[in-house]
Amino acid sequence: MLKKERAAYILQRLQELYPEPPIPLDHKDPYTLLVAVLLSAQCTDERVNQVTPALFELADNPFDMATKTADEIREIIRPCGLSPQKSKAVQRLSEILVEKYNGEVPADLEALETLPGVGHKTASVVMSQAFGVPAFPVDTHIHRLAQRWGLTSGKSVTQTERDLKKLFPRESWNALHLQIIYYGREYCPARSCHGLTCEICTTCYPNRKKPVVTLKA
Structure with a gap:
């Protein structure tokens, strides 16, 4: 062939x-998908789906998540691995979404890639699965x-x-x-x-x- x-x-x-x-990561909107994809780095989707219910009970939007400390977030996401880096990234990107984007996840690849902990692959997943943009x-x-x-x-x-x-x-x-x-x-x-x-x-x-x-x- x-x-x-x-x-x-x-x-x-x-x-x-x-x-x-189906989209393998459980989520309800672009923000919860973004966080779930970030957590999935070097971690299975199954493990992420076990962790995110407790995380999103703590905070399921950037306004609330921005008020939490990285240590609070880390305690919940520890099973996903790389929790020190991921907890700081989730907390800081939430602050940025509030400060720069009125709490909305930007439907823009380059803007997503500027967020802490969000590389090209994560940004592409969000563009594809949250916004339906071909990626x-x-x-x-x-x-x-x-x-x-x-x-x-x-x-x-x-x-x-x-x-x-x-x-x-x-x-x-x-x-x-x-x-x-x-x-x-x-x-x-x-x-x-x-x-x-x-x-x-x-x-x-x-x-x-x-x-x-x-x-x-």
Whole structure:
């Protein structure tokens, strides 16, 4: 298969498997999504969903969260890991949202990226899942699978994002990044498939014999 043929097959198969992929992080609005995505760095979505009910009971909007101390926030989010940095980021970004944006999460990628603890991937997730703006957030699942499927060289997540955006229709991006994540978790995990056993890997590369060594981002 040529790269474009692989991309077309992958898109069709993932749409069949996950026609309406749910957003994995529990939230009720752009602010609670932003906080949940920030907490998910180096942490599972499942763990974040266990922690956020207590956090959002403490404060579920930037006005209230800005009045809390980083230590109060840290006590709740400790199970997510990196709690010293994350608690300070949640507290400070809440203050900034109140000071600069009247308590609203800006629907602007560059503005989001200026907030504490919010990198390009987090900002892209919020743009995609909170505001419906086409974006292609690349996490470790997507970075790994894009290499196994021969869609990118895998030199960096930035390169992977650029390559995937070229290959797939813009209107598919928001669902597709979730579809790839769900497929990776269910069928093509890091420690078992290695590009050799799952349906998409074997269809794209039926003659592959050696495991794919994933280049880390």
